[in-house]
Amino acid sequence: xxxxxxxxxxxxxxxxxxxxxxxxxxxxxxxxxxxxxxxxxxxxxxxxxxxxxxxxxxxxxxxxxxxxxxxxxxxxxxxxxxxxxxxxxxxxxxxxxxxxxxxxxxxxxxxxxxxxxxxxxxxxxxxxxxxxxxxxxxxxxxxxxxxxxxxxxxxxxxxxxxxxxxxxxxxxxxxxxxxxxxxxxxxxxxxxxxxxxxxxxxxxxxxxxxx
Amino acid sequence: xxxxxxxxxxxxxxxxxxxxxxxxxxxxxxxxxxxxxxxxxxxxxxxxxxxxxxxxxxxxxxxxxxxxxxxxxxxxxxxxxxxxxxxxxxxxxxxxxxxxxxxxxxxxxxxxxxxxxxxxxxxxxxxxxxxxxxxxxxxxxxxxxxxxxxxxxxxxxxxxxxxxxxxxxxxxxxxxxxxxxxxxxxxxxx
Numbered sequence: 001x002x003x004x005x006x007x008x009x010x011x012x013x014x015x016x017x018x019x020x021x022x023x024x025x026x027x028x029x030x031x032x033x034x035x036x037x038x039x040x041x042x043x044x045x046x047x048x049x050x051x052x053x054x055x056x057x058x059x060x061x062x063x064x065x066x067x068x069x070x071x072x073x074x075x076x077x078x079x080x081x082x083x084x085x086x087x088x089x090x091x092x093x094x095x096x097x098x099x100x101x102x103x104x105x106x107x108x109x110x111x112x113x114x115x116x117x118x119x120x121x122x123x124x125x126x127x128x129x130x131x132x133x134x135x136x137x138x139x140x141x142x143x144x145x146x147x148x149x150x151x152x153x154x155x156x157x158x159x160x161x162x163x164x165x166x167x168x169x170x171x172x173x174x175x176x177x178x179x180x181x182x183x184x185x186x187x188x189x190x191x192x193x194x195x196x197x198x199x200x201x202x203x204x205x206x207x208x209x210x211x
Numbered sequence: 212x213x214x215x216x217x218x219x220x221x222x223x224x225x226x227x228x229x230x231x232x233x234x235x236x237x238x239x240x241x242x243x244x245x246x247x248x249x250x251x252x253x254x255x256x257x258x259x260x261x262x263x264x265x266x267x268x269x270x271x272x273x274x275x276x277x278x279x280x281x282x283x284x285x286x287x288x289x290x291x292x293x294x295x296x297x298x299x300x301x302x303x304x305x306x307x308x309x310x311x312x313x314x315x316x317x318x319x320x321x322x323x324x325x326x327x328x329x330x331x332x333x334x335x336x337x338x339x340x341x342x343x344x345x346x347x348x349x350x351x352x353x354x355x356x357x358x359x360x361x362x363x364x365x366x367x368x369x370x371x372x373x374x375x376x377x378x379x380x381x382x383x384x385x386x387x388x389x390x391x392x393x394x395x396x397x398x399x400x401x
Contacts (some may be wrong), residue, residue: 007374008386011349038381039374045330045384046349049239052327060247065230066223069255159253159282 001029007037014043068156117203119190120210121182126155131176131192131203137170142169142196146178150188154209155179185209222259229272236276236351240283242324242330250286254279273353273361280343287335333383341376346374 006029012018013026030036117130135142144164148154154163157177157192178190192203233254237247257278258265268274334342344362347353355369362369 003374007370010377035378039377041381041384042377043349045380046345046351048326049330050350052239054235054238055244057231061234062227062230065255066226066253068252069222069259158249158256161255
């Protein structure tokens with residue numbers, strides 16, 4: 001018997017379902033072949049994983065996962081409390097990132113100058129990152145895009161590293177709150193991009209680990 | 212970026228036949244219903260972004276499970292990097308209801324968890340492609356022909372890779388060094 005034959009039979013051998021004659025031939029080969037003996041150990045390990053008991057996924061779990069996955073971004077962003085619109089309490093105002101960005105005059109300054117700030121994240125807790133967006137007038141249908149990189153995630157969105165939706169900005173300060181969680185030690189970065197016809201602003205927040 | 216707010220039903224219909232298999236695979240890897248749900252959600256997010264591609268794949272379940280195993284390796288790696296001891300986050304190991312459902316005693320679970328941790332550490336070392344090939348064939352029971360249709364690799368290539376990966380896993384598991392943290396010399400005289 002050759003190794004190629006063992007490849008096809010080794011799983012049945014590990015499961016104990018190989019006919020007696022084939023089992024004997026297979027075991028004789030394995031006794032003299034270290035590679036196939038290692039392979040048998042590898043297959044047995046996979047069967048240990050396979051044979052673990054599991055509980056079936058309920059309809060409730062399915063619905064929960066679906067509701068977090070397929071969603072209307074505007075509805076979801078509002079429902080999750082990302083977008084608080086204009087006006088907020090003094091307590092929240094105190095926690096806003098120091099750098100706010102303004103759209104300024106439309107039809108002017110096409111150059112995009114990213115502004116930056118820092119925010120400290122933690123592995124132990126989800127932290128709300130509050131960003132102020134200043135608009136000098138009512139700006140309807142402004143698109144807000146969030147790009148995430150590094151060892152961080154937006155709570156409840158798992159591996160999703162991009163979010164985008166359309167909002168109307170009220171004149172004055174509008175607040176965006178993102179619940180940020182660290183998932184590793186490297187920290188990361190959030191880029192908030194705000195676009196409106198003839199105007200664009202980019203805001204970069206460096207996410208550092210809270211020591 | 213594509214959003215499917217108006218297509219929730221389309222996505223749910225696509226996922227429903229595979230959900231139990233995904234959730235079971237995720238539980239086997241994470242040993243926690245809560246972590247399994249997070250893992251499946253990550254897979255669904257990725258599937259959601261590739262819905263057009265996924266709808267045209269014959270072996271959708273193999274694609275989804277392959278994505279799940281890739282994501283699991285990523286999560287394992289990020290936990291390795293994390294200064295927080297994630298070993299305690301498998302909260303279900305202490306949940307009496309969960310223990311009753313899976314029919315195991317706590318002592319058995321501790322031993323089994325140690326064994327599984329070693330296997331998963333070895334899978335992490337093997338990497339995405341090798342680990343998912345092994346898992347799809349030896350855990351999930353997909354044939355090489357089915358895996359060929361998902362990966363696009365010739366069956367002969369898959370067969371030799373499967374054997375090589377099984378052997379490598381076996382060697383890793385017989386090597387006690389896998390249990391030890393890796394130390395790197397960063398300075399000083401020899």
